[in-house]
Amino acid sequence: MSKKTVNIPLGSQHISLLEPIRFKFTCENEKIIGIDSDVGFVHRGVEKACASKFKFDAIGYVVARICGLCAITHSLSYTMAVESMLEGEVSKRAQYLRVLMVELDRLHSHMLCLSHVSENAGFEAMFMRIMGDREPVMDLQEALSGNRVQFDYVSIGGVNRDIESDVAVKVKETLKELRLKVEDYISEFENNWSLSLRYKGIGALSQEDAYRFNTIGPLARATGIKTDVRAESSMLPYGDIGFEMVTKDGGDIYARNMVRLYEMLNSISMCENIIDAMPEGEIFTKLKGKPSGEIVTRLEAPRGELMYYVKGSGKPILDRVRIKTPTFSSIPAFMHIFEGQEYADAPAILASFDPCMSCTAK
Amino acid sequence: MFDLKKYRKKSPWILHYNAGSCNGCDIEILAALSPKYDLERFGVINTGNPKQSDIFLVTGPVTYRSRERLVELYTQMPSPKVVVAVGSCTCTGGVFREMYNVEDGIDRYIPVDVYIPGCAVTPELIIDGVVQALDILENKTKELEDAKKLYKKPTEKEGVLNLRDSALKVGEDEED
Ligand code: SF4
Numbered sequence: 001m002s003k004k005t006v007n008i009p010l011g012s013q014h015i016s017l018l019e020p021i022r023f024k025f026t027c028e029n030e031k032i033i034g035i036d037s038d039v040g041f042v043h044r045g046v047e048k049a050c051a052s053k054f055k056f057d058a059i060g061y062v063v064a065r066i067c068g069l070c071a072i073t074h075s076l077s078y079t080m081a082v083e084s085m086l087e088g089e090v091s092k093r094a095q096y097l098r099v100l101m102v103e104l105d106r107l108h109s110h111m112l113c114l115s116h117v118s119e120n121a122g123f124e125a126m127f128m129r130i131m132g133d134r135e136p137v138m139d140l141q142e143a144l145s146g147n148r149v150q151f152d153y154v155s156i157g158g159v160n161r162d163i164e165s166d167v168a169v170k171v172k173e174t175l176k177e178l179r180l181k182v183e184d185y186i187s188e189f190e191n192n193w194s195l196s197l198r199y200k201g202i203g204a205l206s207q208e209d210a211y212r213f214n215t216i217g218p219l220a221r222a223t224g225i226k227t228d229v230r231a232e233s234s235m236l237p238y239g240d241i242g243f244e245m246v247t248k249d250g251g252d253i254y255a256r257n258m259v260r261l262y263e264m265l266n267s268i269s270m271c272e273n274i275i276d277a278m279p280e281g282e283i284f285t286k287l288k289g290k291p292s293g294e295i296v297t298r299l300e301a302p303r304g305e306l307m308y309y310v311k312g313s314g315k316p317i318l319d320r321v322r323i324k325t326p327t328f329s330s331i332p333a334f335m336h337i338f339e340g341q342e343y344a345d346a347p348a349i350l351a352s353f354d355p356c357m358s359c360t361a362k
Numbered sequence: 363m364f365d366l367k368k369y370r371k372k373s374p375w376i377l378h379y380n381a382g383s384c385n386g387c388d389i390e391i392l393a394a395l396s397p398k399y400d401l402e403r404f405g406v407i408n409t410g411n412p413k414q415s416d417i418f419l420v421t422g423p424v425t426y427r428s429r430e431r432l433v434e435l436y437t438q439m440p441s442p443k444v445v446v447a448v449g450s451c452t453c454t455g456g457v458f459r460e461m462y463n464v465e466d467g468i469d470r471y472i473p474v475d476v477y478i479p480g481c482a483v484t485p486e487l488i489i490d491g492v493v494q495a496l497d498i499l500e501n502k503t504k505e506l507e508d509a510k511k512l513y514k515k516p517t518e519k520e521g522v523l524n525l526r527d528s529a530l531k532v533g534e535d536e537e538d
Pocket of ligand 1 (some may be wrong): 450457
């Protein structure tokens, strides 16, 4: 067969991609040999607006609109940065409630990713099943915060809503059911013939490459690297509520799925522990002053490490807000993984990265 | 021949485009299609092909790079078509209003039939919007199917027929 190369575009408007991203694959027969990507379709200019248009106490709600899936991690990282600049103490109860929301967010984000991965393997029934099971988690978020997606739960000094006792009971009940379902998924993802056929050995990343490209989040943990901001940082009380690092070997789509599934189990037990050990106290302390100085905060978003740099000089409008999102840091690794794969696998591989373009382009 | 307009009402296909949203409204559209809310029971299917769609769901405040695609997708859809703006930022720009890389809302570029406010909108609201869009779609279909008279009776002046102005412009009525 002749060595002819073909250019195949994927995106930016494509049925199997939720995200506006465009790839240009150079293919030789069925193999991808070159790849070019374009991620800037949804650039809005949030960083600039944060340093010119909004006052510092409103930015927590603006940065939440960078990404609908990990809104809480965005506003929480920003809020923690401002709180440390104001040198304020947040009550323990507020901290626990924040972690509860972050972990619920991680649960539904991982479920969304897994459902997409199964859809791209041609397993429509599994997609519908996971999407259906995701709804109870959304309901919990609504019960806790008042909205399903953009819930603006965190504010500077604490959280905006306390947890009612009947909601706490509901959280525990729902999570108990969810645990059984996740265990079901694990056996399904391990044993189902069509899922393993599509996943095992596909889209693999070796551990050296993961180090070389500085990958983060589930992508790195699927290659056996122990990296997780939840274990490395002590700003949130992850140590007290039973956080466990989940790593798997192999680095392929299968390993990434497994990391996500076991992380969900861990998140469920953390949420249960939080409800059991919820400390008494106020949920909100008023902080005074204007932020000055500079600070970097890190938080583990569902897709990996999220980093905020905030600089202020005692004025209501900040000097600079810089956001480094998890997907952005992983793009070199994405490009490397695609090389040498079959073209037909591309959507499934892409879904397994769980990319978030609106985070990346901001 | 089968009756196309009957089926169009029964199973409208939607096209979803993200013009710079935060994904919040996009996942709610997805949730509206998934088992709990199940928009598909109305025959609604999410298609990726503009040439087969009747309802255009747009999210996001329209960034500079997505506006050409937005207009292109709109023009590729066959008439009758209905545009639904999902989310506050799609209607007016929302939080992104007046940021340097966004146009405030999609109605600067394409005509919008249904506005759904909310940040993020709930699936219930999306379903409500789509159901309203169905009525609009039906009205538009009727309008398209009404016979249009494009011909006016020739006027007679001093025994001579004037055939010059016998063509009606579209939308113009014949004066009695
Ligand atoms: S309306 Fe709000 S939730 Fe919806 S896309 Fe816009 S910013 Fe996101």
